[in-house]
Amino acid sequence: MSxxxxxxxxxxxxxxxSFSEEQKEGFMEDLNSILGYVDKLSELDTDNVDIIVNPYYxxxxxxxxxVEESMDLKDVIKNAPKNLxxxxxxPKIID
Known part of the structure; x- marks a missing residue:
């Protein structure tokens, strides 16, 4: 695949x-190079290799x-800068 x-x-x-023609050519070359490397990896013989999901247990x-006792509501409201x-x-942060 290319x-x-x-x-x-x-x-x-x-x-x-949007890219210039030169940039498009560069991306095309880079992506083809990456795909070439992936194709090369697919040539590896991995039949006798154990599958390792995570090497660290x-x-x-x-x-x-x-359950811990929480603050009393009166103390919380008393410490708030503004309450109703x-x-x-x-303060409102979303329009």
């Missing part, structure tokens, strides 16, 4: 990018959930 100039133009159009270390009854008022 990449043509038409392929580069198609992908550029999808990405809404990682074990999750979970801790037990512990039981709610903390913050």
């Amino acid at each position: 990449v043509s100039k038409k392929d580069v133009e198609y992908v550029a159009e999808l990405a809404r990018l 990682i074990e999750n270390k979970f801790r037990e959930d512990e 009854e039981e709610y903390i008022v913050v």
Whole structure:
């Protein structure tokens, strides 16, 4: 499989990018070089190679959930710069 100039133009159009003719030629050469390398990798004999998903064994270390006492609502509201009854008022950030 090889990449043509038409392929580069198609992908550029999808990405809404514009390139000069020289840049398109460069991308075409680079992509064909990459595909050539991938083709070379497919020639490797991997029949007797074990599949390794992750070479490091990682074990999750979970801790037990512990219920802790939270702050009193009155203290939270008292520390807020601005409040409306039981709610903390913050500046609007989205129009």
